[in-house]
Amino acid sequence: MTFLLTNKKNPEDRHPFVDQLEQLWRNKTAVAGMVVIALFVLTALLAPFLSPHDPVDAALYDQLKPPIWTKAGSTNNLLGTDDLGRDILSRLIYGARVSLLVAVVTVGIGVLFGSLLGAVSGYYKGFLDTIIMRFMDILLAFPHILLAIVIMAYMGPGLRNAMIAIGIVYIPRFARIIRASVLEEHEKDYVIASKAIGAKDWRIIFAAILPNCLAPLIVQTTLGFASAILDAAALGFLGLGAQPPTPEWGAMIAMGRSHILRAWWVMTFPGIAILLAVLGFNLFGDGLRDALDPRLRD
Amino acid sequence: MIRKVGLILCGLILMFAVTACEKKEPEKKTEEPAPTATKEGGTLVFGRGGDSVGLDPAYETDGNSFMICDNIYEALIFYQDESTALEPGLAESWDISPDGKTYTFYLRKGVKFHDGTPFNADAVVFSIGRMMKERKLKFFSMEWDVPPQERPPEYWVSMEMDDTVDSIEAVDDYTVVFKLKRVDAPFLANMGMDFADIISPTAFMNNPKEFLRNPVGTGPFKFVEWVKDDKIVLEKNENYWDTSGGPYLDKLIFRTIPENSVRFLELKAGNIHICQFPNPADIPLAKEDPNLKLVSQPGMNIGYLSFNYTKSLWQNIHMRRAIAFAINRQAIVDNIYQGMGQVAKNPIPPTMWGYNDKIEDFPYDPEKAKLELAEGGYPGGADLPEITLWSMPVPRPYNPEGLKVGVAMISDLAKVGIRAKIVSYDWGTYLKRQREQPKDMDLFQLGWTGDNGDPDNFLAVLFDGLASPAIRTQWKNEEYHKLMLEGKQTIDQAKRAEIYMRALQVFHDEVAAICVAHSTVIWPMRNNVMNFKLHPTASVRMKNVRLE
Numbered sequence: 001m002t003f004l005l006t007n008k009k010n011p012e013d014r015h016p017f018v019d020q021l022e023q024l025w026r027n028k029t030a031v032a033g034m035v036v037i038a039l040f041v042l043t044a045l046l047a048p049f050l051s052p053h054d055p056v057d058a059a060l061y062d063q064l065k066p067p068i069w070t071k072a073g074s075t076n077n078l079l080g081t082d083d084l085g086r087d088i089l090s091r092l093i094y095g096a097r098v099s100l101l102v103a104v105v106t107v108g109i110g111v112l113f114g115s116l117l118g119a120v121s122g123y124y125k126g127f128l129d130t131i132i133m134r135f136m137d138i139l140l141a142f143p144h145i146l147l148a149i150v151i152m153a154y155m156g157p158g159l160r161n162a163m164i165a166i167g168i169v170y171i172p173r174f175a176r177i178i179r180a181s182v183l184e185e186h187e188k189d190y191v192i193a194s195k196a197i198g199a200k201d202w203r204i205i206f207a208a209i210l211p212n213c214l215a216p217l218i219v220q221t222t223l224g225f226a227s228a229i230l231d232a233a234a235l236g237f238l239g240l241g242a243q244p245p246t247p248e249w250g251a252m253i254a255m256g257r258s259h260i261l262r263a264w265w266v267m268t269f270p271g272i273a274i275l276l277a278v279l280g281f282n283l284f285g286d287g288l289r290d291a292l293d294p295r296l297r298d
Numbered sequence: 299m300i301r302k303v304g305l306i307l308c309g310l311i312l313m314f315a316v317t318a319c320e321k322k323e324p325e326k327k328t329e330e331p332a333p334t335a336t337k338e339g340g341t342l343v344f345g346r347g348g349d350s351v352g353l354d355p356a357y358e359t360d361g362n363s364f365m366i367c368d369n370i371y372e373a374l375i376f377y378q379d380e381s382t383a384l385e386p387g388l389a390e391s392w393d394i395s396p397d398g399k400t401y402t403f404y405l406r407k408g409v410k411f412h413d414g415t416p417f418n419a420d421a422v423v424f425s426i427g428r429m430m431k432e433r434k435l436k437f438f439s440m441e442w443d444v445p446p447q448e449r450p451p452e453y454w455v456s457m458e459m460d461d462t463v464d465s466i467e468a469v470d471d472y473t474v475v476f477k478l479k480r481v482d483a484p485f486l487a488n489m490g491m492d493f494a495d496i497i498s499p500t501a502f503m504n505n506p507k508e509f510l511r512n513p514v515g516t517g518p519f520k521f522v523e524w525v526k527d528d529k530i531v532l533e534k535n536e537n538y539w540d541t542s543g544g545p546y547l548d549k550l551i552f553r554t555i556p557e558n559s560v561r562f563l564e565l566k567a568g569n570i571h572i573c574q575f576p577n578p579a580d581i582p583l584a585k586e587d588p589n590l591k592l593v594s595q596p597g598m599n600i601g602y603l604s605f606n607y608t609k610s611l612w613q614n615i616h617m618r619r620a621i622a623f624a625i626n627r628q629a630i631v632d633n634i635y636q637g638m639g640q641v642a643k644n645p646i647p648p649t650m651w652g653y654n655d656k657i658e659d660f661p662y663d664p665e666k667a668k669l670e671l672a673e674g675g676y677p678g679g680a681d682l683p684e685i686t687l688w689s690m691p692v693p694r695p696y697n698p699e700g701l702k703v704g705v706a707m708i709s710d711l712a713k714v715g716i717r718a719k720i721v722s723y724d725w726g727t728y729l730k731r732q733r734e735q736p737k738d739m740d741l742f743q744l745g746w747t748g749d750n751g752d753p754d755n756f757l758a759v760l761f762d763g764l765a766s767p768a769i770r771t772q773w774k775n776e777e778y779h780k781l782m783l784e785g786k787q788t789i790d791q792a793k794r795a796e797i798y799m800r801a802l803q804v805f806h807d808e809v810a811a812i813c814v815a816h817s818t819v820i821w822p823m824r825n826n827v828m829n830f831k832l833h834p835t836a837s838v839r840m841k842n843v844r845l846e
Contacts (some may be wrong), residue, residue: 056705058704061632063633084634085633129448156723243719243720244704245708258579259579262579
């Protein structure tokens with residue numbers, strides 16, 4: 001791999017992967033991020049077992065009950081209820097599912113199409129490169145939430161469309177990273193060797209070059225999860241993402257905002273949930289970069 | 299690192315920006331003078347959610363345009379202050395021929411438009427006549443060449459007035475005769491609606507295209523200026539014909555403040571005197587504030603849930619009944635309308651004649667709903683595909699929060715085994731697509747605020763699907779349709795009331811739609827505003843209002 005070739009420290013006795021893992025482990029903030037992510041994923045997977053109530057069951061006469069530690073709080077609703085009497089804790093737990101789904105699907109779309117476009121563009125260069133990358137530049141020139149809103153306006157609101165829209169927005173950032181790596185790898189000896197023995201283009205791209213571009217891709221993917229969660233929440237807040245009654249964190253904030261003066265808990269808890277999830281992915285992503293990028297190593 | 303901080307900041311901003319918006323105290327004082335403490339005169343500032351579209355009453359359709367027209371123009375017939383009972387307006391009296399097809403109006407003398415043009419029979423022929431497709435008009439002293447219509451006069455068209463009015467003639471300076479093609483019982487009440495306001499013909503002829511921005515009528519207030527999306531200013535008409543009461547205010551300003559909570563804070567700060575459509579959640583805050591008082595009026599409206607009758611599923615009455623039993627409407631009124639309303643059992647409000655109090659409402663009864671579901675062919679709801687419930691994205695007078703009502707409804711439906719999901723579009727798209735009765739629509743929420751206090755204005759316009767494909771609930775029932783026609787063509791109100799009661803019974807037996815609620819309109823205002831009354835038609839009249 002890239003760093004394998006440049007890293008001359010302990011070339012014989014240690015696999016670089018062990019090295020990187022150790023480096024990651026020493027980074028306390030990255031570990032903290034990892035813990036948050038683990039909790040987040042576990043919550044999402046075990047939602048039906050963890051949540052005390054049905055997240056969409058409206059108990060109208062129990063609306064706006066405060067959290068347990070306040071005077072009027074009750075053990076029935078640990079974090080209180082929203083304006084339709086739904087249990088906020090249960091909605092947060094199910095909301096983790098929605099956020100995780102959005103993060104995986106959108107980043108998946110971005111990585112898939114981004115890598116493909118970036119690899120093709122970096123490998124063949126020339127006219128094709130110019131066309132693809134100028135198009136990517138156009139996409140990048142839009143503020144990304146605005147671009148997502150434009151796409152949603154065309155496709156209509158809903159969680160599925162929101163994921164497609166955010167996914168499209170993420171394509172250029174992956175395309176650029178992969179293209180840069182491919183351009184760099186393209187001139188390396190192993191690629192020239194592959195060519196010399198007559199490997200086909202697609203084989204060189206997918207079997208030889210792409211595996212060597214993984215490091216920056218992994219870092220970008222982790223950070224991408226964070227911004228995907230944030231973008232999905234923003235679209236949900238604007239009413240374009242998940243439609244009611246889907247428990248989605250951004251939509252929960254939007255629903256709670258008209259009650260902020262009387263019932264602070266309705267929008268505060270989903271806000272904290274978004275904050276923690278995004279923070280977790282960002283800390284972990286930064287730690288990964290420190291560990292994987294040879295230029296940033298001690 | 300910088301990006302990371304940025305992202306975290308974004309998260310924080312998402313959380314608190316909204317709070318900040320809500321809390322934003324209006325620091326800047328408006329340039330308008332502060333409320334003065336005189337008994338007469340003064341400037342009243344009215345805060346509202348949206349700007350007017352135009353000020354030519356014949357062409358407008360929205361409440362924000364009509365509320366300005368209410369104060370600039372007058373019609374032949376007036377509605378009373380707090381009801382839709384009729385009283386003489388610009389017409390002092392009228393005769394109706396025995397066959398019900400000729401209406402003769404005797405006009406008030408000595409009335410002048412704001413531009414000095416005298417009000418007379420020709421002005422009436424001109425104002426109403428310009429809306430007709432085939433203009434069979436006769437003027438008495440003037441001979442105007444009425445300019446062609448810029449766009450269709452929507453109210454006139456949707457009320458099928460071209461099928462009703464045959465000709466309009468000025469017999470002398472103060473007598474106008476309307477000849478009708480058919481008997482139309484609500485005709486007199488219709489002549490009190492905003493679209494039938496009388497405008498100054500000379501002002502209109504000066505510049506027909508700009509009239510909607512330079513309105514001239516006979517009303518208690520004169521138009522001064524319009525700053526788009528900001529304010530409309532009116533001033534007192536010193537020469538108002540009725541000298542027995544108002545207008546008392548020197549100046550009247552309608553300010554546009556789109557955000558409900560910001561508008562309410564402006565009221566609390568004293569920058570506006572009356573706040574239209576506050577958030578239901580802000581009403582308790584208004585009650586606590588010693589500087590504010592509330593005015594309320596049971597609205598002449600209905601919020602309903604109806605069915606897509608193009609689908610065979612909903613032609614099945616058991617399915618309709620199942621939905622009716624499954625939904626807890628009382629809980630919706632108590633908690634989402636915040637008590638500002640009452641559960642409806644008829645599609646017309648209880649204050650209206652023709653209301654059928656004998657009807658026994660569907661109780662909230664999940665067990666009965668399950669039985670009906672089984673009889674409808676879906677025991678336990680097992681084989682029923684997921685249905686859609688269209689919910690309105692905007693607050694309306696008859697339904698403060700359509701999405702929340704929808705969420706509560708599907709939660710109720712889930713309890714009897716019916717799986718449903720919410721569908722919503724922006725308001726324009728919602729109205730347009732609803733009319734197409736698309737396959738992906740099963741249930742839909744809508745509502746209506748009455749225009750003239752006549753049951754025909756609810757029952758025929760909303761539910762008689764056989765009358766026209768434009769009727770939003772395409773419920774087609776022969777008996778109901780016949781009753782609607784009979785109601786239109788009967789003059790005697792007692793007889794008509796009976797007809798409509800029978801129609802309401804058919805409506806109930808067939809579960810044509812589920813009547814959810816009649817909402818109560820509550821607006822907060824400053825303590826010093828005297829004599830402001832809400833009207834059932836949602837018109838805003840400032841003639842008798844004064845500031846203490």
